[in-house]
Amino acid sequence: MTEHADAVMNVIFGWDPVWVAGTLFVLTYAVIMTERVNRAIVALLGGMLMIMTGVLNQEAALRGEDFNTLGLLTGMMVIVAITRRSGVFQFVAIWSAKKVGAQPWGILLMLSVVTAIFSALLDNVTTVLLIVPVTLLITQELKVTPFPFLFTEILSSNIGGAATLIGDPPNIMIGSAVPFSFNDFLINLAPIIPLILLMTLAVVWVIWGRKMHASDEARQNIMSFNERNSITDARLLKQSLFVLTTVISGFIFAHQLHLEPATIALFGAALLLLLTNIKRSSESQAKDVHASFAEVEWITIFFFVGLFILVHGVEQVGLLERLANAVLDFTGGDLANTALMILWISAIFSALVDNIPFVATMIPVIKSMAPVFGGAENLEPLWWSLALGACLGGNGSLIGASANLIVAGYAEQAGHPIRFVPFMLLAFPMMLMSIVIATIYIYFRYLV
């Protein structure tokens, strides 16, 4: 697609398209930030108004949609929705708690590592949905306060999610737009993640870990859990693990297979649906397929659908190019300065607002910097800065990432609410620490 080819510029009342697109974009983002109206509603309205005001026509708007991101997210959500019914995630959580003799600090460590690994392979929201209920059960049995556990799981999910292409929506979007492969993410981002997780856990140990204690009786309760019983459907477990392994192998070999991640994920979803439904009556199939689709987080999907149109609109009228030029003016067109600026601004922004719209906006901005840095292949440090900043920045506050809010919602229901300010007072400095580590990593790996 050629640059700005989609600008229709047939804007109502003959208004200036730059102003109309810019105003729509800023207004939509402002309303999203207030969190007064569900973000999917706001983004869809904003996207449709971009068409109705004539900035884009419908065809052009559809070219703005990143179907690779949408398909990958939807496919993985369906696979996980089916897999979780087998009880495998509960099994892993309980198994890991028992491995450390049900010592509270050991459990916190294990659950955090499990959260990070799951978050790298599945999306963060799904991971915390699976881990948090088990965590609440274990902490209630241990008679210890769940806050340190939930706090660390939030941080671990965002840290783990940063490691892979499929771990966190910002990475999915970057991987789809650039395009980077699954392995590119593994090679470039995953190496620094264990260190960041380790440092985070060290801080948690200093704050809570060293003082954690549970009675022998309470620990005995945990040790008496029979994790094997939580596997409720062994056949489903085998089918799910087979499909998950196939899909992840597919991501790893996607380049050789000439396949995009969305195709692999949606194929996996369809295959798992086929395996679990093949011998059922048509009525029961319809019910099961409907239930599996219903577990897709449609709010996130439609949020993306609206956002992609909005961003495409401001891109096509040339606004994002101007923004990119402003950034380059500020950094003097120096690659190191630009990369580190993107890292830090992404982190601060993502802590305070949703990182998805931020990344959606930054992708075309970074793309348009290619001529300045001598071609798209030289932009790599900028992409990894954006990915690390946006994913890790989500840890800065309770509203920084969807997973954070999901955990807070759970904690509230269980009678242990997580408050915005106390969370931020601890999490924001820890997020900054992770960005300092990322800065050193990016600098020494890509910029010297």
Added chain:
Amino acid sequence: MSAEQFMSRDPVTAHADERVRNALVKMCDKHIHNLPVMDSDGKFIGLFGLRNLLRALLPKAATISPALKSLVFLADNLEEVIESLQEVADQPVKNYLDRDHLILCRTDEPIMEVIRKLYEAPTSLPVVLVESDGAHLVGMISYWDILAHISSQLGDVDPRLKSACVINDNEGSDSSD
């Protein structure tokens, strides 16, 4: 044929600050599954039922949403349940009301709507009179009240069915669920 005509009047109630222990005695005494709970001004604020009690005995992780789907991996630990029950027994009933999912019935609702509501929510239906200052409890309707009422209208059409349905008629209150 409206709700007012087949509800049980003057139901046994509990005060919001009444201990669960006390409420349980009343419920066992009268063989009822749900007690309407009133505040100090005599206003109806919700139902305390055996289902609420069960919920209080469960670990929190099993009652939040989305919850743990199964607790089959837990050891068979009766002492823990007893401990929880004793803890709950000394709490006021108001701590366990299910205020969000309360389904009410108005005095003038037709029988088919009452049956639909009982089918939707497996509990007894509080019947309220809606006035300008809020809803006042005037009675309760259980599955048995419905059956008793229908059977009383059967006449000599089907005597066996009629006698089958009046078993609890003399209790005059909720013993369903």
